[in-house]
Amino acid sequence: MRKWLLPEYIDDLLPVEAEAVERIRRRLLDHFALHGYRLVRPPLIEHLESLLTGTGRELDLYTFKVVDQLSGRLLGLRADTTLQVARIDAHLLNAEGISRLCYAGSVLHTRPMGLTQTREVMQVGAELYGHAGIAADREVLRLMLSSLTLLGVPRIHLDLGHVGVFRALVADAALEADLAGELFAAMRTKNVPRIGELVRDLPESVRRSFLVLPELYGEANAVLERATKALPALPQVGSALNDLRTLVDAIDGAGIAVQIDLAELRDLDYHNGVVFSAYADGHAVAIGHGGRYDNIGEAFGRARAATGFSLYPRQLAELVPGTAARQGVLAPDVDEPALHAAILRLRAAGEMVVVAIEGKTADPHAHGCNRRLLHVDGAWQIQSV
Numbered sequence: 001m002r003k004w005l006l007p008e009y010i011d012d013l014l015p016v017e018a019e020a021v022e023r024i025r026r027r028l029l030d031h032f033a034l035h036g037y038r039l040v041r042p043p044l045i046e047h048l049e050s051l052l053t054g055t056g057r058e059l060d061l062y063t064f065k066v067v068d069q070l071s072g073r074l075l076g077l078r079a080d081t082t083l084q085v086a087r088i089d090a091h092l093l094n095a096e097g098i099s100r101l102c103y104a105g106s107v108l109h110t111r112p113m114g115l116t117q118t119r120e121v122m123q124v125g126a127e128l129y130g131h132a133g134i135a136a137d138r139e140v141l142r143l144m145l146s147s148l149t150l151l152g153v154p155r156i157h158l159d160l161g162h163v164g165v166f167r168a169l170v171a172d173a174a175l176e177a178d179l180a181g182e183l184f185a186a187m188r189t190k191n192v193p194r195i196g197e198l199v200r201d202l203p204e205s206v207r208r209s210f211l212v213l214p215e216l217y218g219e220a221n222a223v224l225e226r227a228t229k230a231l232p233a234l235p236q237v238g239s240a241l242n243d244l245r246t247l248v249d250a251i252d253g254a255g256i257a258v259q260i261d262l263a264e265l266r267d268l269d270y271h272n273g274v275v276f277s278a279y280a281d282g283h284a285v286a287i288g289h290g291g292r293y294d295n296i297g298e299a300f301g302r303a304r305a306a307t308g309f310s311l312y313p314r315q316l317a318e319l320v321p322g323t324a325a326r327q328g329v330l331a332p333d334v335d336e337p338a339l340h341a342a343i344l345r346l347r348a349a350g351e352m353v354v355v356a357i358e359g360k361t362a363d364p365h366a367h368g369c370n371r372r373l374l375h376v377d378g379a380w381q382i383q384s385v
Contacts (some may be wrong), residue, residue: 005134009112009119013314019326021122024151025104028311031043031147035139037102037126042084044105048076053299061271062109075170077108081123083296083354086306089129090297098130113326114285118314127308128299134243136307137274137292138250144288144309145256148278151320155281157257158272160220161264162244162363163291165227166213168236173206183210187263205232216262220248222262243274251335266291274307280319287315327370328352329382330362 006012013021029039041324045066052060064077089099104124112119126143128136148156166187170180179198186194194216199207212230216223224245231237235277252375266275266289274291280287290309297304331343333355343353354369356362364372364385371382 007119007227008118011118017314017317019318024313024316024320025122025124025152028147028313029102029104031150032102032126032143035100035126035143037100037143040085040088040101040103041105042078042103044108045075045077046084048074050087050300051076051078053083058380062111064108064110066375079107079109081105081107081125082293082308083276084129085125085308086129086297086304087300089127089304089306090300090302094302095130098128098136099155100126100128102126117285122313123310124313125308125310127306129304129306131307132294132305134246134274136305137243138247139281140290140307140309141247141274141276142250144276144278144290144311145251145254147289147311148316149254151316153280153287153316153319155257156255157279157281158251159277159279160244160247160258160260161262161263161266161275162240162273163275164240164243165231165237165262166200166265167272168204168234168240169209169213169232171236172232172234173202187213188265190263190283214263216260218259220244220258220260223262224248226262227262228234231340240273247274247276261305270296276309276319278311283315283319285315287312287319326352326368328354328368329371329373330364330367330369330385331373333357333359339375339380346373346382 030047033039048063048065051063060077064079066075066077067073068075077211085101085103089095089101102125105122107121107123109119109121128140145156145158166184171184175183183195183198186198193210195210195214199210202210209232216227216230223228224241227241243261264277266277271291271293273294275287276289276293276295277286278288288309288311290307292307294305295303296306329346329351331339343355346353352368353373354367358365364370369385371384373380374383376383
């Protein structure tokens with residue numbers, strides 16, 4: 001085996017892509033900071049039970065596991081960052097009132113999420129703890145969309161859902177946990193024949209409600225109108241639909257195409273309210289995910305309302321204009337104070353300056369430079385190449 005080969009679905013980021021991803025990371029974190037979100041940096045590895053607390057089997061399957069040589073305990077390499085931030089909020093910060101936190105870092109997956117996906121995923125996210133109202137969901141959703149707009153992502157599409165609708169129907173029908181789990185799995189894949197089989201013996205009104213959920217997809221206002229007529233008048237259903245109306249109204253006129261999908265459920269053990277995904281036109285994979293996950297910190301000693309989102313800089317680098325590597329200035333390797341002063345001024349102004357230590361044979365383009373610093377008429381001047 002060649003020693004330089006990497007594992008499947010693991011790859012290096014070469015300079016152009018790595019620099020583009022890093023610029024996006026910085027811009028996102030700076031944007032979050034302007035909205036009051038404070039940066040935290042959880043470790044890559046933790047005790048396994050901490051990483052998987054309160055999550056479903058899916059995250060367990062995606063988590064790499066190793067034995068700690070110091071303690072003998074089982075450790076996990078994080079497959080998601082949200083639980084770590086919840087631990088920090090609940091156990092370390094333990095602040096009163098609302099906490100706004102953000103993060104940036106890689107997560108590792110035992111298997112790729114899709115055929116074209118890497119197993120090492122860069123996530124940049126923001127999370128809001130301590131507010132159970134729709135105002136918190138509205139804030140994080142607007143922050144996600146404004147972040148994508150700031151980066152210049154073209155033609156953003158937003159998919160909205162609400163896990164509360166499905167939960168309300170399950171509770172009203174008093175379904176057993178096994179049946180609810182099977183129904184949830186079929187609903188996630190919109191397997192209508194399987195949904196029909198599972199609800200076949202339920203009362204007609206209950207059966208009709210579950211069968212209509214996969215059909216409640218499309219333009220936001222139209223779906224909300226249809227859902228109001230088609231779904232039972234349960235308080236939890238009404239509240240969920242009102243939450244969705246609030247979010248649709250909050251981004252109305254922003255030039256973003258909004259669709260609602262009431263069968264968009266994600267992880268039932270993780271989310272319990274609004275869920276949303278952002279897409280860019282012509283890009284099949286979501287570039288951002290978010291939603292509400294109340295009480296996620298309960299196992300860490302503090303059950304708190306929580307909502308937030310994650311963005312993926314590597315995917316964004318494929319879509320965002322202006323993230324190509326910047327062009328610099330090639331300077332000669334001459335020990336002269338005036339030259340050193342000119343280089344320092346350029347770098348202080350944000351210019352990349354490369355010193356040609358190999359001499360006159362240096363190729364500016366090989367160093368990512370499109371200009372030279374030359375001594376002309378008694379002064380150091382920049383000239384294009």
